[in-house]
Amino acid sequence: MPNPTSKLINVETHILSQQMLHPGASGDFTGLLNDIAFSCKIIAKEVSRAGLVDILGATDQVNIQGETVQKLDDYSNDVMLKFVGRRGQVCMLASEEMDDPVYMTSKNGSDKYIVVFDPLDGSSNIDANVSIGTIFSIYQRISRKGKPTEEDLLQPGRDLVAAGYVIYGSSTMLVYTTGAGVHGFTLDPTIGEFLLSHPDIKTPFDSGTYSVNEGRYNGWSPEIKEIVNSFKTGRAGKDLKGLGARYIGSLVADFHRNLLYGGIFMYPASESAPDGKLRLLYEAAPMAMIVENAGGYASTGYMPISDVIPEKLHQRIPLFIGSRNSVLWVEKQLTEKSKGI
Numbered sequence: 001m002p003n004p005t006s007k008l009i010n011v012e013t014h015i016l017s018q019q020m021l022h023p024g025a026s027g028d029f030t031g032l033l034n035d036i037a038f039s040c041k042i043i044a045k046e047v048s049r050a051g052l053v054d055i056l057g058a059t060d061q062v063n064i065q066g067e068t069v070q071k072l073d074d075y076s077n078d079v080m081l082k083f084v085g086r087r088g089q090v091c092m093l094a095s096e097e098m099d100d101p102v103y104m105t106s107k108n109g110s111d112k113y114i115v116v117f118d119p120l121d122g123s124s125n126i127d128a129n130v131s132i133g134t135i136f137s138i139y140q141r142i143s144r145k146g147k148p149t150e151e152d153l154l155q156p157g158r159d160l161v162a163a164g165y166v167i168y169g170s171s172t173m174l175v176y177t178t179g180a181g182v183h184g185f186t187l188d189p190t191i192g193e194f195l196l197s198h199p200d201i202k203t204p205f206d207s208g209t210y211s212v213n214e215g216r217y218n219g220w221s222p223e224i225k226e227i228v229n230s231f232k233t234g235r236a237g238k239d240l241k242g243l244g245a246r247y248i249g250s251l252v253a254d255f256h257r258n259l260l261y262g263g264i265f266m267y268p269a270s271e272s273a274p275d276g277k278l279r280l281l282y283e284a285a286p287m288a289m290i291v292e293n294a295g296g297y298a299s300t301g302y303m304p305i306s307d308v309i310p311e312k313l314h315q316r317i318p319l320f321i322g323s324r325n326s327v328l329w330v331e332k333q334l335t336e337k338s339k340g341i
């Protein structure tokens with residue numbers, strides 16, 4: 001009788017196996033990833049009970065984005081601050097919910113990582129029970145010791161050592177990469193473990209759907225309007241023959257669907273959002289690392305997201321991300337039009 005549990009690989013075991021791929025990697029990195037997974041289990045518990053406890057609805061606070069802070073946002077941010085980096089391996093934590101980073105020091109000088117995160121992306125959907133998520137990215141510090149510098153924080157996505165997200169949906173899934181493939185784990189609430197369910201995810205090169213908020217149409221440039229119209233009419237390149245439309249309005253949910261099924265997600269610049277809406281450091285860059293490691297691509301419309309050097313923590317950036325051929329086609333259209341071709 002085969003051992004029924006022989007195939008059960010939890011995320012902690014998987015992270016340890018990833019560490020083996022990096023000779024000389026200390027247990028610090030493994031411990032950090034496990035602390036992030038642990039934090040998201042706690043967040044998942046509250047998200048799944050949100051309708052049952054007095055945690056719904058908005059606080060009277062407004063965050064740096066000018067958005068009303070939802071109580072679950074606050075709670076999720078507090079959980080990440082409490083558990084991520086508790087082993088002394090983190091020198092700086094930065095969050096969508098905090099104007100400035102939080103600095104941490106370790107007695108043994110092992111504080112070599114920086115974690116930038118969106119504790120609960122898609123929070124405007126909380127009360128409607130739409131899938132939302134936590135997004136995280138991990139850098140190694142550039143400065144050697146002492147208080148981290150702005151250069152430590154403002155690193156391009158190309159320098160990420162890990163990125164991932166947890167989607168709180170019909171099931172809770174953790175998806176992460178350390179640059180050696182993209183791997184998905186589904187939370188089994190009966191045992192409180194993230195179990196490997198989607199090893200080595202590869203995203204389709206071509207997309208069957210496009211994902212954009214067409215309510216912003218009037219604010220788009222003529223080039224963006226033409227591209228989205230091409231998605232509908234099939235004029236868009238050989239591989240975009242009249243796409244279906246899918247839009248949830250929660251980045252992690254829209255991204256996750258496209259990662260598994262193929263698709264292109266877009267949040268272009270518009271008159272009301274000249275730099276787009278999504279943030280570079282804790283939304284676009286981690287998602288770009290994930291999609292590139294799954295065979296996809298992420299662009300500003302003119303260059304790889306992963307090559308953009310951030311200028312400030314809460315910097316916004318236009319985002320085109322998903323199936324490689326589709327995103328490259330959009331980038332080609334915009335680049336050629338900018339050259340008057």
Ligand code: P6P
Nearest residue numbers: 121122123124213249250251252
């Ligand atoms: P819009 C959620 O507030 C968020 O930051 C992302 O999760 C999502 O992709 C985007 O905003 C949706 O924005 O303008 O379409 O409501």
